[in-house]
Amino acid sequence: MTETLIGTLKEFPDGDYRIIDIDGFEVGVFRRGTTFYAYENRCPHYGGPVCQGKILHRVEERLGDDQSSRGLRFAPEEHIICPWHGVEFDLKTGRHAGHSHYRLRAIPARVQADEVYLDLPG
């Protein structure tokens, strides 16, 4: 792994995300407060540009005490959604909601002295 400087903190607005091609390696960088999440920009489904898609909250179905449906709502968790086919991954874990084999390749990220670093392969 190679620790790579990708910019300063202010270049990554809180609550937003950037997708960066770094010497040919594409990575999505998501900032939430002071925490950064980064994933390779390649969907395990068909190789789509997963990090270039939308962020939406996870959809949940609420149930009553008798197990009857009480409708659909957005849950607090955010999902990264591949724009090719809509495959969704939890922003904080990179995991698919219902397919244990599907997960995004996480790229270690950290902030040091207002600089953002990624541990990129190679």
Place this chain on the structure above:
Amino acid sequence: MPNASGGNGTKRTPRKMRDLPKIDRASDTRDVLAHAAKDAERLKDYFIIDIDAHVTELAFWDEITGLIDSDVYRHVAAEMRSRSAAIPALMNLQTGIAYQGMSGRIPHDDGPREPVTEKDVHPQVVMTRRAMDSMGIDYMVVFPTPMLQLGVHPQPEVEIELSHAYNRWMTEKILPQDTRMKGLVYLPFIDPEECEKAVKEFGNKPGVIGFTVCSTRYKPIHHNSYMRLYSMIQESGKPLAFHAGYHWGDPAMLQINRFIGMHALSFVQFNMLHVTNWVLNGMPERFPKLKTVWVESGLAWVAFLMQRLDSEYVMRSSEAPLLKRLPSDYIREMYFTTQPLETGNMKLTEAIFDAVNAETQVLYSSDWPHWDFNPPNSIADLPFLSEQKKRNILGLNSAKLFNIEIPKQKLAKKPEPVIR
């Protein structure tokens, strides 16, 4: 779990760094499919024919409805267009179609909004070229999108008028502009005589390589009124493709409350219905040289139907007296398109490919630009296929079936597929 770094590796500053765009409805097809373009590099010596892609005809609805033959319906369409852009004139849009883009999750299926500045060719040609070039596709056969559901339109004359206008639009404005785009004549199946007229009028136009029935409908395809049509098509030597679709208004589908369930079943329902009628009524015996293609339901249903019909036919052959072989023997000689390919259980997928004789009978299709499209690596990455089978499915089978010339540079090393 935040990504943590120990920071023990080598530190460096990138030599080259650039931001990639977020993808939305206005994104250029080439940006959306940039990853497919990278994958296409390793397939560049493959000959690839996409046998089922789509135009977005509603984006050009003014042009198409302007070609309606009837002055009355041309007037009706113009009036409807002037009153509401949101409801396409004369169309019977189904509930499901607005769900295709999954509420913004899949922008490329929410209608084209990408900029097209090229003035030398039609914008549809520009967008199709972008898709072909990005995915490394040599030829793309295009079908309509919402017009696939005209078979359940309450007004038969509207299917007749719109299909004629569409056939004119395709053969006059689209296909002549790029020989890499191919089309099939839309047959207004509601009226056999009108179908025959369409065969005569459009069947030999440049770029037309066959005929299609948009098979989301409730017309028995073995009805006697279609025999002259099938005879004409058989005589033409061009294939007849049945393109399935969904119909959420179908009484059975009305029980399903989620698009995913309706979509998963409804396409397959129509293909199963029509193949069943086609086989049990002995159509392959009546028209032995008529080649049929069954489009857009994946492949799993085919293996199911083969076994199901064989099991019942063995006991009830008196109800299908024209058959001289098992139903599966006839089905194995039909052609099927790949998308949306089922790969959740790869052993099962392999068995299905074997059952349907994929080496010669299966044709790659992308379904671009729809939400469940399959890029060419959906076939190229299948672990159980030999190199030759991949090449057959990706293009050589279709080249043989549709009589499409294979460029010399892509002929090297590839023996001809065996086609019955």
